[in-house]
Amino acid sequence: MKENDKRIQIFDIAKGISIVLMTIGRYDFTAIYPYLMEFQNIVMVLKMPTFIFISGYLLSNRLSFKHFLHHKIDGLIKPLISFILSLTVLKIIFYVLVSDVVTFKDAFGYIINLGRYVYNGSFDAINVSFWFIMALFLGQITLKGFLEIKEFNKPKNYIFLTVFFLVLIVLNTIQIKLHWTQYIPIFFTYLLLGYSFKEISTRYLNGTSFFYSNKMLVFPILFFVSQFMLHRFNVKIDFNLAGLHYNYHYLLILSLLGVFTVLYLCRYIEKIPFLNSFFVYCSRASFFILAYHIFIKDVYVVLFDLKSYNPLLHTFLFFSNIIICCLIYRFLKKVPFVRIGFYPIKTIALNDAEIEFLKSKYINRFIPEEIFLDHATR
Structure with a gap:
C-alpha cells in the first residue's frame, strides 16, 4: 500500500466514527446512563460536521456539473429510493407480525403514505435519518454549482456569485422547511470548508501529511479547552443540525475543532487493526447504517427491555445493530439486479x-x- 493510500484511510475511519456516533442517540436507554448522556453532549457538536467536512474534502472537481449530478443521483438518490421501498416492505411485515389485529387498510396505508411523504418533502415517518442524505445531496450539488460559477469569466462570475450568496442568506434566514432546502446553507458551509482546506493543505501544508504532523495536537487541546470555558461561563452548546440549531460563530468554530480532533485521534486508531477495519467498514456501509439502524432498533424494542439499567445488554444490542447493517451491506452487494438499486x-x-x-x-x-x-x- 502506498503511503498516500494509507494516509487517506483516516478519512474513512473518521466517517465511520461519525456514523456510529449518529446512531447512539436513537436509543431510549441513553437517558439511563449519565456518562453516556454527557458523552452525547460532547460529541453532538462534531459527529455530523465530521462526515460533512470530510465529504467536502474528498469532493472531486474534475467532473462537469452534469456528470457530477448524474453520479450523485446514482450514489445518493437512487439508493435512497431503494431504502425507502425496502423499509416500507419491512415495516409492513413487522406490522403483520407484531400486531394483535391486522387490517388490509393499515397495511396498505404504508404504501399510500409514500406519495404523501414525497409531496411534503419529509421521510421522517419511514426513517428520520433520511433528511441527512437529502441535505448532503443538496449541499454537494450547491457546492459544485458554486465551483462552476467561480470559473465563469469576469464580471459574469461576480454577478452570479452575488446572487448565489444572496439566495443562501435568504434560505438561512427564513429556514422554511421545504424539501430539505433549509439545510443547504449549513451543509454548503461545512462542505466548502472541507474542500477549501484540501486546496490549502495541498498548496501549503504538504497535503494529507499535515494530519500526521505534530501541529494537529493543537486541535484537541483547543477543543477541550473551549468546551471547558463555554461550560465555565454558562454558554449553552445548543448544536443540532437536524433541528437547525447552530450558528456561524462560536459553534461553527467549536465544531471545526471537533472535526480536527476526530482526525487527530484517527491517526492512532489507524494503528489498531481491529478498530481500523471496523470503522472503515462502517464508513463503506454508512448509508446502510443510516437506513436500517432505526428499524432494527424498533425490532429490539419488541424483543428486549431497553428501559431498565442493563449496560451489557444495551452495549451488545447497539453494536449488533451496527454489525447487522454492515452485513446487509455486504450481502446485498452480492445479489444480482437487486444491488443495482442500492449501490x-x-x-x-x-x-x-x-x-x-x-x-x-x-x-x-x-x-x-x-x-x-x-x-x-x-
Whole structure:
C-alpha cells in the first residue's frame, strides 16, 4: 500500500466514527446512563460536521456539473429510493407480525403514505435519518454549482456569485422547511470548508501529511479547552443540525475543532487493526447504517427491555445493530439486479445479465452514458 493510500484511510475511519456516533442517540436507554448522556453532549457538536467536512474534502472537481449530478443521483438518490421501498416492505411485515389485529387498510396505508411523504418533502415517518442524505445531496450539488460559477469569466462570475450568496442568506434566514432546502446553507458551509482546506493543505501544508504532523495536537487541546470555558461561563452548546440549531460563530468554530480532533485521534486508531477495519467498514456501509439502524432498533424494542439499567445488554444490542447493517451491506452487494438499486454502478462488478438489463431501452434512458463509461474503465 502506498503511503498516500494509507494516509487517506483516516478519512474513512473518521466517517465511520461519525456514523456510529449518529446512531447512539436513537436509543431510549441513553437517558439511563449519565456518562453516556454527557458523552452525547460532547460529541453532538462534531459527529455530523465530521462526515460533512470530510465529504467536502474528498469532493472531486474534475467532473462537469452534469456528470457530477448524474453520479450523485446514482450514489445518493437512487439508493435512497431503494431504502425507502425496502423499509416500507419491512415495516409492513413487522406490522403483520407484531400486531394483535391486522387490517388490509393499515397495511396498505404504508404504501399510500409514500406519495404523501414525497409531496411534503419529509421521510421522517419511514426513517428520520433520511433528511441527512437529502441535505448532503443538496449541499454537494450547491457546492459544485458554486465551483462552476467561480470559473465563469469576469464580471459574469461576480454577478452570479452575488446572487448565489444572496439566495443562501435568504434560505438561512427564513429556514422554511421545504424539501430539505433549509439545510443547504449549513451543509454548503461545512462542505466548502472541507474542500477549501484540501486546496490549502495541498498548496501549503504538504497535503494529507499535515494530519500526521505534530501541529494537529493543537486541535484537541483547543477543543477541550473551549468546551471547558463555554461550560465555565454558562454558554449553552445548543448544536443540532437536524433541528437547525447552530450558528456561524462560536459553534461553527467549536465544531471545526471537533472535526480536527476526530482526525487527530484517527491517526492512532489507524494503528489498531481491529478498530481500523471496523470503522472503515462502517464508513463503506454508512448509508446502510443510516437506513436500517432505526428499524432494527424498533425490532429490539419488541424483543428486549431497553428501559431498565442493563449496560451489557444495551452495549451488545447497539453494536449488533451496527454489525447487522454492515452485513446487509455486504450481502446485498452480492445479489444480482437487486444491488443495482442500492449501490453506485461504478462500485459493482456487473455480470453480463445486469449489463444487458441496464442497456435495455426502458432502463437505459435513466442511466447516463458517462456512468457506463466510468464503470467500463474501472
